[in-house]
Amino acid sequence: MQATISRSTRLGIPRTIRAVLDEPSSSITTVQGWLRSIRAHKNVSFLEISDGSSSRNLQAVVKGSPMKDLEGLALGSSLVLKGEMKESRGDQPHELSVHTIEVTGESSAAYPIQKKYVPPDVLRDHAHLRFRTTKNGALARLRDAVMREWHDHFEKEEYVHIHTPIMTSSDCEGAGEAFRITTDPITPPSAPSTQKHDPFFPSPAYLTVSSQLHLEAPTHALSRTYTLSPTFRAEPSATSRHLAEFYMLEAELAFVETLDDLMDTLETAIKDVLGGRRMTRARRDQEVIAKSLMEDKAETPSADEETDPVERSDMFGRISGSEPFGRVTYTEAVEILKERHAQTSFDFPPTWGAGLQSEHEKYLARQVYRGPVFVTDYPRNLKPFYMRLNPKDHLDRETVACFDLLVPGIGELAGGSLREERLDRLIESIDKANMQREDYEWYLDLRRFGSVKHGGWGMGFDRFMCWLTGIGNVRDVVAFPRWKGHCKY
Amino acid sequence: MQATISRSTRLGIPRTIRAVLDEPSSSITTVQGWLRSIRAHKNVSFLEISDGSSSRNLQAVVKGSPMKDLEGLALGSSLVLKGEMKESRGDQPHELSVHTIEVTGESSAAYPIQKKYVPPDVLRDHAHLRFRTTKNGALARLRDAVMREWHDHFEKEEYVHIHTPIMTSSDCEGAGEAFRITTDPITPPSAPSTQKHDPFFPSPAYLTVSSQLHLEAPTHALSRTYTLSPTFRAEPSATSRHLAEFYMLEAELAFVETLDDLMDTLETAIKDVLGGRRMTRARRDQEVIAKSLMEDKAETPSADEETDPVERSDMFGRISGSEPFGRVTYTEAVEILKERHAQTSFDFPPTWGAGLQSEHEKYLARQVYRGPVFVTDYPRNLKPFYMRLNPKDHLDRETVACFDLLVPGIGELAGGSLREERLDRLIESIDKANMQREDYEWYLDLRRFGSVKHGGWGMGFDRFMCWLTGIGNVRDVVAFPRWKGHCKY
Numbered sequence: 004m005q006a007t008i009s010r011s012t013r014l015g016i017p018r019t020i021r022a023v024l025d026e027p028s029s030s031i032t033t034v035q036g037w038l039r040s041i042r043a044h045k046n047v048s049f050l051e052i053s054d055g056s057s058s059r060n061l062q063a064v065v066k067g068s069p070m071k072d073l074e075g076l077a078l079g080s081s082l083v084l085k086g087e088m089k090e091s092r093g094d095q096p097h098e099l100s101v102h103t104i105e106v107t108g109e110s111s112a113a114y115p116i117q118k119k120y121v122p123p124d125v126l127r128d129h130a131h132l133r134f135r136t137t138k139n140g141a142l143a144r145l146r147d148a149v150m151r152e153w154h155d156h157f158e159k160e161e162y163v164h165i166h167t168p169i170m171t172s173s174d175c176e177g178a179g180e181a182f183r184i185t186t187d188p189i190t191p192p193s194a195p196s197t198q199k200h201d202p203f204f205p206s207p208a209y210l211t212v213s214s215q216l217h218l219e220a221p222t223h224a225l226s227r228t229y230t231l232s233p234t235f236r237a238e239p240s241a242t243s244r245h246l247a248e249f250y251m252l253e254a255e256l257a258f259v260e261t262l263d264d265l266m267d268t269l270e271t272a273i274k275d276v277l278g279g280r281r282m283t284r285a286r287r288d289q290e291v292i293a294k295s296l297m298e299d300k301a302e303t304p305s306a307d308e309e310t311d312p313v314e315r316s317d318m319f320g321r322i323s324g325s326e327p328f329g330r331v332t333y334t335e336a337v338e339i340l341k342e343r344h345a346q347t348s349f350d351f352p353p354t355w356g357a358g359l360q361s362e363h364e365k366y367l368a369r370q371v372y373r374g375p376v377f378v379t380d381y382p383r384n385l386k387p388f389y390m391r392l393n394p395k396d397h398l399d400r401e402t403v404a405c406f407d408l409l410v411p412g413i414g415e416l417a418g419g420s421l422r423e424e425r426l427d428r429l430i431e432s433i434d435k436a437n438m439q440r441e442d443y444e445w446y447l448d449l450r451r452f453g454s455v456k457h458g459g460w461g462m463g464f465d466r467f468m469c470w471l472t473g474i475g476n477v478r479d480v481v482a483f484p485r486w487k488g489h490c491k492y
Numbered sequence: 493m494q495a496t497i498s499r500s501t502r503l504g505i506p507r508t509i510r511a512v513l514d515e516p517s518s519s520i521t522t523v524q525g526w527l528r529s530i531r532a533h534k535n536v537s538f539l540e541i542s543d544g545s546s547s548r549n550l551q552a553v554v555k556g557s558p559m560k561d562l563e564g565l566a567l568g569s570s571l572v573l574k575g576e577m578k579e580s581r582g583d584q585p586h587e588l589s590v591h592t593i594e595v596t597g598e599s600s601a602a603y604p605i606q607k608k609y610v611p612p613d614v615l616r617d618h619a620h621l622r623f624r625t626t627k628n629g630a631l632a633r634l635r636d637a638v639m640r641e642w643h644d645h646f647e648k649e650e651y652v653h654i655h656t657p658i659m660t661s662s663d664c665e666g667a668g669e670a671f672r673i674t675t676d677p678i679t680p681p682s683a684p685s686t687q688k689h690d691p692f693f694p695s696p697a698y699l700t701v702s703s704q705l706h707l708e709a710p711t712h713a714l715s716r717t718y719t720l721s722p723t724f725r726a727e728p729s730a731t732s733r734h735l736a737e738f739y740m741l742e743a744e745l746a747f748v749e750t751l752d753d754l755m756d757t758l759e760t761a762i763k764d765v766l767g768g769r770r771m772t773r774a775r776r777d778q779e780v781i782a783k784s785l786m787e788d789k790a791e792t793p794s795a796d797e798e799t800d801p802v803e804r805s806d807m808f809g810r811i812s813g814s815e816p817f818g819r820v821t822y823t824e825a826v827e828i829l830k831e832r833h834a835q836t837s838f839d840f841p842p843t844w845g846a847g848l849q850s851e852h853e854k855y856l857a858r859q860v861y862r863g864p865v866f867v868t869d870y871p872r873n874l875k876p877f878y879m880r881l882n883p884k885d886h887l888d889r890e891t892v893a894c895f896d897l898l899v900p901g902i903g904e905l906a907g908g909s910l911r912e913e914r915l916d917r918l919i920e921s922i923d924k925a926n927m928q929r930e931d932y933e934w935y936l937d938l939r940r941f942g943s944v945k946h947g948g949w950g951m952g953f954d955r956f957m958c959w960l961t962g963i964g965n966v967r968d969v970v971a972f973p974r975w976k977g978h979c980k981y
Binding site for chain 2: 147
């Protein structure tokens with residue numbers, strides 16, 4: 004039967020290609036999607052159609068001599084196809100034997116992403132179109148699956164999700180780098196801003212840099228809370244690891260008394276998520292991404308992809324298994340790094356009291372522990388005011404009950420701590436950090452009325468996606484990335 | 493056995509009270525939580541303990557003459573209790589027969605929410621503590637359950653969740669009222685702002701007022717997308733229905749051709765969510781909230797609670813059932829309202845071409861349709877540029893293929909439309925709206941390369957919670973509400 008092309012057929016909502024491939028029907032099947040590739044032969048043409056529901060495309064077979072309309076069809080065109088699903092002699096079990104094709108929206112030679120290979124930086128400049136590539140489609144589905152596994156994990160563990168505020172009057176960690184919100188009109192920089200304007204809020208308001216402090220309030224009522232929430236840093240350095248807008252997964256837990264118990268909750272969570280029921284299908288998307296990264300590496304050897312492909316492909320099996328994550332104190336870690344410094348020659352010599360550099364973190368995870376490792380009990384001066392103070396060590400040094408979780412290729416993936424629940428010490432820490440106590444009265448109230456031992460952690464969700472996929476640039480795991488100088492769309 | 497109070501016992505993470513009540517163990521049980529009430533008798537004391545995991549409190553029974561420490565115990569104190577779960581002669585099937593109590597964090601007479609009744613406006617000023625009330629705890633759990641039902645619904649229907657951007661260079665609906673983001677230092681209003689400052693982004697950036705335009709991009713690759721995302725309006729009027737920061741649930745669907753098909757997706761979704769598996773337990777939380785609203789009404793008759801309690805208590809059963817939502821065109825609705833105007837005397841006489849007022853919307857939903865009703869096909873001039881133009885009617889009037897979903901007590905709950913997929917008409921609409929075409933080139937690209945018929949809708953998630961609970965003030969369904977003049981915490 005020769006296919007005919009019409010441009011007027013009307014349709015309801017079609018089944019997705021995923022459904023059509025998973026349950027091929029013997030009756031007439033209608034498919035809508037976008038043209039990914041076309042191979043026209045003398046008596047038969049093969050079209051690859053995608054609707055984004057699966058990393059698998061539908062192969063559509065059009066018999067008869069190639070028609071004029073089909074010949075000139077640009078990639079990216081949207082089509083309605085009707086036909087029968089039949090067993091295929093190609094790579095896929097089934098293919099669509101086409102009866103009719105309708106072109107619903109044409110594409111053109113100007114389509115910016117029609118080449119077989121488009122480098123990541125070009126795609127980044129076409130963020131509104133890059134979802135259409137195999138890699139970015141897979142990434143969107145994988146991110147969706149991972150988000151759902153996290154939500155399911157927390158539900159199973161009886162955490163309540165809280166929509167923490169984005170606009171805030173406080174600057175959580177006193178680290179600066181907060182964006183400010185205003186309704187003031189923009190004034191030219193040289194003109195005197197004499198214009199009187201009624202501010203929307205009575206005092207300065209910022210975009211949140213962490214939901215943690217806010218999350219501690221419901222935790223003192225609901226016991227187990229978490230949030231997956233946008234977070235913002237006016238980070239001036241434009242590295243491949245930092246965004247101005249990113250998603251943070253943050254959890255708080257009442258009645259947790261030891262750092263080991265707290266780390267257990269995070270380690271269990273990660274293993275649970277990676278071993279989740281959606282991960283079988285997600286793994287196919289992960290493999291598509293891995294293949295695309297190999298291509299990036301071949302085409303652009305300078306690409307900032309960092310994770311070892313072998314490690315990545317084995318990740319779900321290995322990480323979700325029973326092997327425990329490493330655990331080491333900061334003090335012990337510095338000793339290990341000092342020992343290795345002789346052969347390894349770090350750019351920054353490791354010293355007790357200084358922060359771990361990215362090179363140290365990656366070395367610990369990849370070379371020493373060959374997998375995820377918790378580094379615990381950092382010096383007090385390196386960490387924010389709210390972390391619980393440990394007893395002094397035998398050298399009279401002060402540390403706090405905290406951890407950073409380091410993973411190969413990424414470095415710091417998550418961080419957490421027991422929170423200082425003792426009112427007097429918390430006040431002392433606020434004063435020591437030169438913060439304004441009156442700004443934190445509400446936070447102190449949590450210690451004044453029914454204080455409990457509690458702790459929590461935060462993980463960059465986008466960085467987690469980098470870890471899972473091996474994508475080296477965090478701008479490529481986010482739908483519309485924002486960083487210094489870039490806020491397109 | 494007489495209970496003893498110690499303040500030093502150490503514990504791991506205890507089971508939640510929900511788990512303890514659902515599966516009372518015969519061995520020694522440890523519970524942690526906060527003291528909600530205490531009734532001390534001569535030889536026995538009854539304590540109500542909550543850890544927020546359930547609307548049910550644990551009743552703890554302390555035998556023996558009331559101890560000194562217990563006598564002075566302030567509400568809100570945190571406790572560790574050990575004992576045995578036994579069958580109860582009270583209202584609940586089981587209670588904890590206490591062996592030991594440990595006070596881990598004391599409360600005091602200054603505890604701001606210890607009175608039996610605390611009015612909603614006082615609680616609003618103590619947002620960090622109000623999660624501890626029965627009503628607000630129930631609300632947090634209900635919101636969590638409803639969010640999960642929505643996520644599950646979309647997964648079942650093969651939608652992909654997208655984290656759409658919060659910071660944006662565009663002002664979606666051209667409606668103004670967008671917050672601007674800056675890293676400029678705050679300058680006193682009278683001083684000349686001579687200070688040179690390197691802007692973080694090259695052009696002005698705003699907080700998103702809707703994710704829709706951004707969501708259309710992945711929809712042209714993944715076919716079905718949605719987002720549950722914070723959204724912002726610098727709404728200057730401080731009504732009980734508007735927040736400056738709120739959560740929007742927005743969905744976009746490719747290949748949908750008729751408004752009826754699109755409305756079907758939303759109607760099915762709402763019924764699916766309200767009939768979801770979590771709703772049996774959630775209903776208990778809903779009842780707790782309803783009871784608390786009755787109390788509000790008794791104590792503060794002027795409270796802005798609006799939904800009919802009878803309607804509310806029947807909501808899950810009725811809405812999730814098979815009764816279809818009403819559907820009426822704007823033109824027909826105006827005719828109905830005009831007819832009723834004689835008896836009803838609206839403040840605003842209904843006229844074709846003018847927007848429906850809140851009084852009209854509520855009247856249609858409550859008096860005419862006695863339930864949810866879709867009003868469709870509004871005049872073009874009342875709606876944003878991206879809605880699909882209908883053929884002119886017999887009076888040569890222009891309408892667009894859109895709907896508002898109205899519900900009793902709330903008015904507008906959701907709105908949606910087919911999107912204009914025809915490049916030429918979309919450009920015409922952009923010009924007609926006096927918008928800058930160059931700002932929307934990326935959006936026009938979606939029509940240049942493989943355009944497809946598509947549509948979508950957005951629903952205020954917080955307003956949905958108001959509808960479900962009957963809470964009249966949207967500030968009371970949000971953890972940390974922000975509105976004109978208010979950005980505390």
